[in-house]
Amino acid sequence: MEDIKRLLLEEKAALLSGIQEKTENKPEINKDIGDAIDSSVEEQKRELDLLLQDREQARLTGIEIALKKIESDDFGYCDECGEAISKKRLLAVPLAIMCINCQSNEERSRLAQNAFSRADYSSQILVDD
Numbered sequence: 001m002e003d004i005k006r007l008l009l010e011e012k013a014a015l016l017s018g019i020q021e022k023t024e025n026k027p028e029i030n031k032d033i034g035d036a037i038d039s040s041v042e043e044q045k046r047e048l049d050l051l052l053q054d055r056e057q058a059r060l061t062g063i064e065i066a067l068k069k070i071e072s073d074d075f076g077y078c079d080e081c082g083e084a085i086s087k088k089r090l091l092a093v094p095l096a097i098m099c100i101n102c103q104s105n106e107e108r109s110r111l112a113q114n115a116f117s118r119a120d121y122s123s124q125i126l127v128d129d
């Protein structure tokens, strides 16, 4: 599990520096100029930023949970059926919380329920295997 832990730590560091960079480079300069003119464009950009931040935040939380699980030897088991998740899958998708079978069942029912769920990583998880 050491290589997976390293993967998670690397990803956590990358995420954190990415978030930090964005917070530091907040574009405040054009705030007052042309505020009325391109406020809708600005609004859209802000929404996109927030969306991205949400995703990053969710991913970061996922990494934290995974790291805790590694510490307590709980890592790598399917949340749904309790089977061990294959190491190949974990290396490809370190944040996988379900085995490939449960994941695809879950995807199917979730996609049916909500085609526009934005806070998941279904696309990434599905490319595995």
Ligand SMILES: [Zn+2]
Pocket: 078, 079, 080, 081, 082, 083, 098, 099, 100, 101, 102, 103
């Ligand atoms: Zn399972």
